[in-house]
Amino acid sequence: MTPPLPKSLRRSPSRPGQDDRNGKNGKNGRNGPATKPTAKEQAVEGTASVVGWLDERTGASPFLRGFLYRKVPKGTNWYYTLGTATMFAFLSQAVTGVFLAMYYEPDATRAYESASRITNEVFLGEFVRGMHKWGSTVMIILIFVHMGRVFFFGAYKYPRELNWVIGVVLLVLTLLMGLTGYLLPFDQRSFWATVVAVNLNSSGPIVGPYLADFLRVGSEFGPTTIARFYSLHMLLVPLLIAALIGAHLYLVAKLGTTAPPWLKAEKKDLLKEEV
């Protein structure tokens, strides 16, 4: 079941006649007298023993091997990296967002000033804020391209429907991140865009007005609205996204990926003669 380790990571027995100083034959092996291991050998041995210590106590090896060295179908190509690309866009957003939160102040009177301080005064602030701003667009583009890949390759079909559903929830959450993050610079554009966006929510029948009240903290856009958007933007929604990415990846590893639709099953591969 568990895929084998790749050759480069497997330890191979030494060839006959080769000097085996500290290998499987032990220090008192027949192949020569015990000599001091070199620094390189010590480093390799040390790493192996740390990894072994962890593995013995967690049993992570079969899981990681199944996750990292699983077989992928023939024809797997660059389009299959779009999901990973989206995940890295999310990770970049998470990291830059954590650092932005160290300087940003989610207060109606301080938000604009602190955001412009990040851009104009903080060392590398413009770069990190720029990464966060443009990264959000990149993430949304990538998520849609990834969704298109899955759709056009038919990769949403049985048994992967649940993963499609999780992906759609992730898409909605990502858009929610865009919506809640748009307010935070707190300039005229973000303020009025948010007013209109909340009004769009309010146009839904029955629950709409309540949803708008929840988002705005009351019937009008008030001083606490920005704190609510900030909390949604940096705590609730990212946590949900991270958890669902975990579920998404688990199902990908569990179910495997699909071959591209232009690839037909090759019959001769199905009948393999044992020699």
Place this chain on the structure above:
Amino acid sequence: MADSPKKYDKESRYTEGRWIAGGFEGETVTRRRLMEGTALAAGGIATMAFLLPGLGFALGPLFEDTIPTVWQDVGPEGDFNDLSYVPRVMNIAPEIGDAGKTTIYVRKFNDGQDKVIDGQDPQPYVVISTRCAHLGCPVRYIQASQKFVCPCHGGVYGFQGDVEGGPPVRPLDRFYTRVTNGRVEVGDRFSLNSELERFAPRDPSNHIDGLWQYLYPSRPTT
């Protein structure tokens, strides 16, 4: 023997009848079952103990009016007339600062033309909110045609703020007004239906006419 195993019955109420080890006469719930239930109930109560107050805290604004009434001075009475609107800038929630500034249109109440909004004393001034009743874009008053026009989706309103065309679902909202020491002051917002009857303030896009109004409930608090 007093406690000899009874006849096996899968459907029996009694642990003894189901031949569960350690079951005794009259016992219906096994200890394992009872402990499972206790653990689940305790976990559920502990979760609800923090989840329900937390949710109530987050959803409070649905049940509580969080915006206090503020009367804002928009200028002396002499600035306004009853034939055309004068734009003024104010901030609906003053704590927001510059980002929340919005335009309002102010004119004197015209005894001959204007309908007295029911259920209240005649307002000395008519103050129109520029928030379009479609999705809240800012409408602009055009003096030449005496109409309000929305740039987003082409909503058009007449001199009274009544809908003349486009997607808006109701007339433009208004504000309460009063005069203090010769200065005009603007208070809370209220909404109007197509008959220019007064309603509690609603969001743009919320109908207050016909059957549609039942899909957009009023806030419990206003």
